[in-house]
Amino acid sequence: MITTMAGTGACPECGAATVSIHEAMPWCAGCEWNLDGYDRARQAREFGWSWIDRRTHRLAARLTRHQYAALVARPLESSGPGLAGVLTVGVSLLLLAGVLALAAAGVWLLFAYPFPNFAVVFGVALIALAVALRPRFGRIDPDLEVLTRDEAPELHALVEEVAGALGAPVPHVIGVDSDINAYATSVGLRRRRVLALGLPLWGALDGQTRVALLGHELGHFVNGDVRRGPVTQPALTMLGTAADLFRPAGGVQGGGILELIGEWLGRMVSWTLSKLLFVGHLVLVATALRDSQRAEYLADEMSARVAGTAGATRLLDVLLSEESVALVVRQGARGGHGAATWRAGLARSLDGAAERLPLVRQLSIREDTSLFTTHPPAGLRHRMLTARQWQDPRVVLTEDRAGRIDAELARHYERTGRIASWSA
Template structure:
């Protein structure tokens, strides 16, 4: 998996490589930010564009890390990217309101019937199609009420209190190797979702870190969760889909064919322009989102200690191997207590490789469209700062009690993992 190559031209140490990737120096990080076309999925379809956007993203990642590493990681409200996103949201929403108002005016401005009515109805319909969406609770989530899992809710309350985060309105579980928070609806109801394969694989302090990190997004100014920024992140993308040309009409004369071709060309051009503007806004917002991730990691360290937070990051970084360990445990009929023990042994066995995997993630996870900084930079940010002790401790006994509350959900997910193909 890890191979060593020729001497680094900068410091003379042997270069390293993982999975046949372009080699780099683990000591001075020479060549680490090199664009490795063979090891990356294409984002735009043109190598020269992918190379340019990768280099821009790598430079922005390094600059952001350098700016934040020596500063207190405290929420200071919206940054420049967040302000630009909010302004764009206000302008887009105002545009849709004006569009709807003109449509209503056209309905009544002239004696009926008239062509203006058709235009007015079309403008109102377009305004409805382009209206801001504020999300809704995923109906496929398994919502876990306080009555069903009092211990879990009590732990969420305790960790939220330790880091100064508001409580989620909804706690739910799913079958993903993930965890996330979101805010839905105009009232921005806070939702915390724990993916049971990840939750079951984490030991006590890593679980505390996860609970410190995710609700931290409710107070770190993450633009993805704010009401005022939602229109900018969704409206132009919806408009681009709306104007995307459909299938060509079949049959008809030459005039119809020319008209269809011109209409499709105009529609495609408008759709691409809207999509380009959407990408620009998303890329701008994601810069601020990455800053928010560093702050959420800091809150994870406050709750679980630096060791617990870094272990949580390493478990996610080693995700494919961890999920394979969990899957094997499920096939043996074991529950989450065994998952944790097996994953702990797997991470211990991989301890010598983890520093290189963290470095490799700096190259592998760099993208203008990444909502998170690379795990290697996140781990480095935590260890470069003053070490923190845990404010909340989760013993194995208490962890097993939490697992018992979710036993029905763990059994279902365990069956799914046991039958899943590798």
């Protein structure tokens, strides 16, 4: 519901009436006064203390606005990682060198002295620590249903056409799942490229928003996203893993006074070390995600380049309407209807929300801002695209072609529909 507040609810900056939706803290739709404010009632806690969450939100809002202002007036072509990305790579290399040093020291202790000796115990401990901290390169999600070219030739052809229009590499694996989401990633030592399409989302999209979704996800293979580099993985995970390893476990029962004092001192050292490592982890992740958000803007630009600005901005509005997607898919599935009904239902929902959508986009600027989010607020992403030169689509997905793709996915749609119909 949209409400307007006058009198005492007037904007102190420009005097216009303030607005609010979803019972959010009011703001000015014109000059955006109070849009960067911290709404304790609606925003998720990150640290658990309101005074800290309020300050980190303000910092995130400043950084997010500054990044938008810096990018909106210049080309978004990828020129490699920015300063945050370079810092993340440097820290990752140092951490990786540290893990190799732990492993080497452990092996040296195993053979440096005649067996048996206490050095072996320390050597095994160092090797175990190095193994626990080793980089993980990911694997294909076991819930992902991989689609071969023989199973889905039309979908594979469309993905290849979009990749060609963007100058992006073709994924090694294309799969579907039952999430209202889509993602592109690289897994394993060989960095196999994986494209995953959530069928509730894919089925509810019309032709050009499907192309936009593919353009955005495939754009991640060429947009310099720091999260997808194998070298940067240690900086994003290693200190967090170490903090978990050093977190104090439950104390032992009984024992004398000396045992209790020793245990207390040990727990204090472990607690302090765990917290220091966790703070370092948070700092590194927050730094890396600045570069990741820049990459998201570039992926949106590539989405508009291949699907047209209209298709790319409509996709962002759909992503702001995830509850509507879930609702139309669930209702359609319970009525025994497939993707065509999902699309029609979502189109009606978006048309009915057209008047409210500008405020929904604005509110996302407040509620989707965080030091630890991988994406900029959808409202700023939409604003970035509309502020740039309008683009016509390079790839057009006709209704006939979309229908052939849906026919290839019919069995998977049925399974997704059954899952959706069971959900609350």
